[in-house]
Amino acid sequence: MTAKQELKKSIIASVWFMFLTFPIMVIKVNTVTHTIDWRWHNMALVGIGSFFLSMLWRYLLKKKEEGGKKDKKAGLSFIQRLLQEKQFALPGILIITLITILFPHIFSMYQTNIMTSALIFVVLGLGLNIVIGLAGLLVLGYAAFFAVGAYSYALLNLHYGVGFWIALPIGGILAALFGILLGYPVLRLRGDYLAIVTLGFGEIIRLVLENWNEFSFGPSGIKNIPKPGFFGIEMSMQTTTIYVFYIVVLLVVFTIFVINRLKNSRIGRAWVALKDDEIASQAMGIDKAKTKLRAFALGATWAGMAGVVFAAKTTFINPASFTLWESVIILCTVVLGGMGSIAGVIAGALLLILLPEYMRDFGEFRMITFGAVLILMMIFRPGGMIEDVRKTYKFEK
Amino acid sequence: MKPILEVKSMTMDFGGLRAIDSVDLSIDKGQIVALIGPNGAGKTTFFNCITGIYTPTAGDIYISSNGAADGKNERINGLKPNVVTRKGLARTFQNIRLFTSMTVLENVMIGCHAITKAGIMGAIFRGASTKSEEKLIVEKSYLILEKIGLSKYVDELAVNLPYGAQRRLEIARALATDPFLLLLDEPAAGMNPQETMELDELILKIRNSEGISILLIEHDMKLVMSLSEKIYVVDYGKKIAEGTPEEIRHNPVVIKAYLGEEVAS
Amino acid sequence: MDFEYFTQLFFGGLTRGSIYALIALGYTMVYGIIELINFAHGEIYMIGAFTGLIVSTVLTMMGMPTLAVVVLAGMAAIIYSCAYGYTMEKIAYKPLRNAPRLSVLISAIGMSLFLQNYVLLAQTSDFLPFPSLVPEFEFWEPYSHILTSPELMILSTTVVVMILLTILIKFTRIGKAMRATSQDKMMAALLGINVDQVISATFVVGSATAAIGGVLIASHIGQINFYMGFIAGIKAFVAAVLGGIGSIPGAVLGALVLGWTESFFTGYISSDYEDVFAFIFLVVILIFRPSGILGRSQIQKV
Structure with missing residues (x-):
């Protein structure tokens, strides 16, 4: 021109x-x-x-x-290649482990709290990644499962004195059940409809939590949720913060481990096949319903567990923490990070949560930037920051 | 008579439209059968009915992997597509439906889904049985690719393959499901004469060395005549002829359906 | 049962439904043509209301007579909403014409976020009072306890808009082009229809009706806020889906059903769960009859 x-x-x-x-x-x-x-x-x-x-x-x-x-023929980007190099992996992991262990001791309590939040969102992002990134099911009400986890700990603790460590798996299982509950009726729905129904489901949960005062104590929420204990030892605020930080780190590691295994398994492949072509995948023997429900259930589990940790960390929850915005943010971490890519989602979550924290002055521009970035990413880099790379296999003949 | 697939009086209606009208068809063990007819005759719909994408409005579909040798066969009307595949029927698609996010090898590995069973626990814990199953999947897929002649593309993204290779990949993927009957929907579409000849050899090889029976939808008459032992001709959803290639070639009804009145007379 | 109360609820629901209908039209038309749920459509409605407020305030301060203010503000709202709708399509949706549905959907979400915060930052997060632009009609006095003048205005405007829209779709060239494109985009292009123009036109028309809805409701309720597009948008979307997305009469039908249901439910049972109702409706409809009341069910070709 x-x-x-x-x-x-x-x-x-x-x-x-x-x-x-x-x-x-x-x-x-x-x-x-x-x-x-x-x-x-x-x-x-x-x-x-x-x-x-x-x-x-x-x-x-x-x-x-x-x-x-x-x-389509483009080679792998620098980061992708870096991640695949075995020589890089080991020292890289060691360095990261070292940094993680030292982090809460070097940085202030405030900073540690922020990082803990970011890591919780990493878990959320990874969980949603199963549903959207791998299985291709656009779920817009993911925060609902987060709420299920948080409220289950809060309420179980309030009524039955259930402790953190027991509540953690329960929260995950309850969320998984809700996942199946949501997934079952929507099995036949296509992309956009699925998105809207899950959005509706998320909103219904939030509105119920807000209005059903006898059950969930409405907008004022639940207070005085106990932090996780360590064999009943009394801990100071400082120590608890560090303790919670380590718990979340362990959760993140656990999440990465399990999801990585799932991704490179028969089930993981079935999810991707389902995402690529539902009809063809059925023709290859994949049970559409079972595979989709698995995705919903497993995806929701992580949100449930993250919810329990979140409740324990903040000691106070109310419906305002589980709105559509939270769902959108988690969606953004997956979309921006790289759908299906574990490293991508981690990067996306850290970026999206940490950056605004360190750019407090620009806080009011956070949302509008989110919006613009979503549009721009979809147009120019739909694969995300770190795109997903399929595994290659070795075989002896 | 050892039919591995027997279709009796199958009818398929979509609302007021009768796409398939009381069609009979049977395939014996080890046969290569072709289903031909002008465009829109209902051939792909026929496949879709057999493989469970549609449930026929009327009629019966029976299968038997050993050709009803023991007198037993199974009615598969209305079964879901993934169930039908697990019973031993595999198919390819008229418009290529490969898994675009995945590599060539992974596409074939998906085919093995039907014959494996590792679940969530297996995926997470990777016990001995899961590990050996994974090894089996990888090896089997690679061997199939070798037989089809696509082993050089193993780690390539499926979408990057040349067109003819993509069509063959679909066949490889279908073979991974260990079928006794392979349904090929226009496998030669868009191929040049060289590729079509290679396809001819490939299909024969599949039947001869694996003992897999073939039901083929095709428009390429040379391929049809060369390969098939029996041909069914449909037009407007009805079966209008059935016979050997020689018989079909000279059948006036068939010629009329394809070329019109004037040529037949 | 109190008959007068019933009629009040009836007309109240009718009014609600009319507003939902005006917005729902935009959703349904855009979906019909490019199969996109335009998440940002509610923001168009909101921008229409804001533009109406801004223009009417400026003009009133300049001392113009009320009638002129109403007309000019209304026109401005429509023009600007159309412009935003047009621009929105060109920026966030056109480049993704051939992208997977997920991408466009996310882009729409992004656009919705963007526009909400754009208005928030450029204007204010407060609720701004909106002047009542509709006078109390004297001739309507005897009936005003059942249906107030503003409500009458809303209803009659909606009817007029429906008639105009029907004329547009059925009898004009662009309307026919819209129908053709929504049925088969490729074929329409092959027949010489400029698909890009038709899509733009669809966005523009949908935005216009949304703007009218925005101004009407703002005038009726008396206040606007940058977030108003969200909840109204969702409800209008529910209405469109309920009636059968892609179907214009369906959008109206769905809107009326939703409006009446909300009105009677909150009037007779409880007003706490008003919003939940729409979502439940949505979920139930999509599960049991995704094609809606009047919609065409879509068979996937294999």
Whole structure:
């Protein structure tokens, strides 16, 4: 395209966006004082910004179109190759283990708490990854299983004095049951419908938790949930934080281990086949219903366990922690990280939770950035940050 | 007469549309049978009924892996597709349906799903039986690929294969399910004469060395005439002819269906 | 049973249903044409309301007569919603025309998030009061205890919009093109229909009805908020699915059913679980009759 055409297109884009955003960006109405604030500087911002962004946009779209033809044969990215190198794996794991053990002792309690949160989201992301990334079932109400786990610990503890360690597997199992409960009626549903039903299911759970006061104590939630004990020893706030951190780390390791095994197994392959082509996978003997239910159940289990840990960590839960936004964030970690890719989801979760924490000043821009990033990733890098790589097998003849 | 597949008076209606009208068909053990007919005659629908994607409105479908030698056969109407596959019927698709996220080897390994059983516990704990099952799957898949001639593509993503190789991969995948009857839906579609000839040899090899019977939908008449021992011709959902290639070649009803009145007379 | 109470609930439900219908139309039309659930459609409705508020406030402060303000603000809301709808499609959906459904869905979610926070940041998170643009009609006085003037306005506007839309779809060239494209995109393209234009037009028309709904409801309820698109959007979506997504009369039918159900349920039983109701409806419908009341069931070709 000639420079003149480029210029023309960019100018048109610029004018269009200035027009488009005029009422909302420029005019700020104060209905109390009956004044209008005309923010012309915004218009200039939009005008200039869209001028350059539209050029960038067209350029990137063109590159994407050209890249598409070669892309399928594209080699592995640097990170992917790095992860596959056996020589890198061992020292890499050692370093990470060392860092993890030392982390809570080096950093403050506040920082450790943040990292613990991030790690909880790693578990959530990995769990959702089974359902979306591997099995291709778009579940939008995943936070509901998180809530099931959290509330089951809180309520079991409240009514029956159940301790953390017993509640942990129970939370997982209960969540799995809910997963099957959700999965069973939706077996026949296609992509978008499935997404909406799971969204509806998630919202129903939240609304029930909010309104059924006798059961869940409504919007005020449940307080004084005990932190996990260590053989009944009294621990200070500081020590407990570190303790919880290690528990979550163990949970993460456990999660990675199990999910990795599942992924590279007959079941894992069946999930991917189901995602790729439902009809063909059935023709190969895969039981659609059983495979899908397995995905729902196993995916939900991790959210359940994460929920128990979350309740123990924050000692106070209410429905506001389990809204659609939480589901969206977890979805983002999977989508941005790389669907089906364990390393990708871990990276995605850490990035999405830690970055806003360290960019507190930009906190109010977090959501809008999420939104934009989702769109951009889907257009330009649908595979995610670290794309999934299929396993290659060795065989002796 | 040792039929491994027997279809009696099968009818398939979609609302008011009768796609298949009272069709009979039988295949003996070790036979290569072709199902031909003009486009839209209902051939793929026929496959879909047999393999459980649709449940026939009327009629019966019987199978027997040993050709009803002991007088016993099994009615498979309305069984789910994955159940039908586990009973020994495998198929390929008219429009290639490979698993696009997976490698060539993994595509064939999926075929082994029907003959293996490791579950969640097996996946997580990887006990001895699971490990040996996995080894079996990998080895078997590789050997099938070797026989089909695709072993050089083993770790390649299935979508990256050339068209003819993709079609053969579908056949390899179907073979991994250990079928006694293989249903091929237009396996030669889009292939050049060289590839078609290789396909001809491949199908014969499958029948001769594995003893697998073949039911074939095809438009490539040369391939059909060369391979089949029996041909069924359908048009508008009805069977209009049945016989050996020679008989079919000269059957005026068939010629009329394909080419129209004038040529037949 | 109190008959007057019943009629109030009846008309209340009818009004609700009308608003849902105006929004649901957009969902159903877009789904019919590109099989996308436009998550961000609720935001179009919200933007329509905001634009209406902003323009009407500016014009009122400038001293224009109420009638002129109403008309101009309404037009502005429609124009801007259409513009946003058009732009939204070009940015977030067109590049993903051939992408898997999951990708487009996620992009739509992203767009919804983006627009909500865009308005939040550029305007405010507060609830802004919306002036009642509809005067109390004197001739309607005797009936106003059953159906208020604003409610009457909503109903009659909705009817007019439906009629106009039906004329558009049935009798105009672009309407026919829309119908053709929604049935078979490739065929329509082969017949010379400019599919891109038709898709844009669909978004634009859907946005227009949503904007009208936004202004009407804002005027009726008296306040707007950046988050209003979300819950209304979900409910309108439920309505569209209930009636059969892809079917225009279905969207209206579903909307009315939902509106009446909500009205009678909250009127006679309890108002606590009002929102849950919509979700339960949604889940149940999708499980037992995904094609909705009037929808066409889609058989997958093998």
